[in-house]
Amino acid sequence: MSNGSISMSKDDLEQAYRMHDPLHAGHQAAEAVVVGPEGITVLATQNPTGESEHTWVLRLTLEGVMTWEHHYDPKYGSARAITRLVQGGFVIAGEVQRGPTGYQASLLHIDAAGEVVNATSVGPRGLTGFNAVQARPDGAIVAGGSSAWKGWLITTDPTLRNPTERTVAVDEIKSIGLLPSGDVAVLG
Numbered sequence: 001m002s003n004g005s006i007s008m009s010k011d012d013l014e015q016a017y018r019m020h021d022p023l024h025a026g027h028q029a030a031e032a033v034v035v036g037p038e039g040i041t042v043l044a045t046q047n048p049t050g051e052s053e054h055t056w057v058l059r060l061t062l063e064g065v066m067t068w069e070h071h072y073d074p075k076y077g078s079a080r081a082i083t084r085l086v087q088g089g090f091v092i093a094g095e096v097q098r099g100p101t102g103y104q105a106s107l108l109h110i111d112a113a114g115e116v117v118n119a120t121s122v123g124p125r126g127l128t129g130f131n132a133v134q135a136r137p138d139g140a141i142v143a144g145g146s147s148a149w150k151g152w153l154i155t156t157d158p159t160l161r162n163p164t165e166r167t168v169a170v171d172e173i174k175s176i177g178l179l180p181s182g183d184v185a186v187l188g
Helices: 010-018
Strands: 027-036 039-047 054-060 066-071 078-084 090-097 103-110 116-126 128-135 141-147 150-156 164-168 175-178 184-187
Touching (some): 027 078, 039 078, 078 141, 103 141, 116 128, 116 141, 128 175, 141 175, 150 184
Parallel strands (some): 054 078, 078 128
Antiparallel strands (some): 027 039, 054 066, 078 090, 090 103, 090 128, 103 116, 150 164, 175 184
8 A cells, every 4th residue: 555545556456466365276166168969068267376367178978077178378368158169169258367457358269179279369458358258150259248347249250350349338248149130139
């Protein structure tokens, strides 16, 4: 705290976030699940050392037996949502940490075996991230979350390139549903 005041400055907050926190070591959380003919795909996050959180994907048979798991480098971000792609594999949406208190939205495309196919970060660095993702039948990806304290949607092609974006008059998009018309319904 600066100058003996009881209010924290942004620098104080950033310093606190830079410190290794052993209380976060071992933290893990399930974020989402997708069930299909290939089995059960569980999207999770893990922070094994208290340094940084990363994405963790587990594949189970329909009977619940684990067949594989992948822990992804923190450079791919922390997962919040997953969707199955028509052509196979999955897209994972979340955010990647760019600084002590700065985040940028991220998309990670993995194949059916969990191997990384493609990854990208979109939107401004700062307080930007995704909470929801869906794949349209034509392969386009729709992701939603927040950017600059506003609801935010992006649409991108299946290769995660050429994103278009729009803000929505809510604080944050929490969920996306696809309508039969191809339009999207969002919960914010």
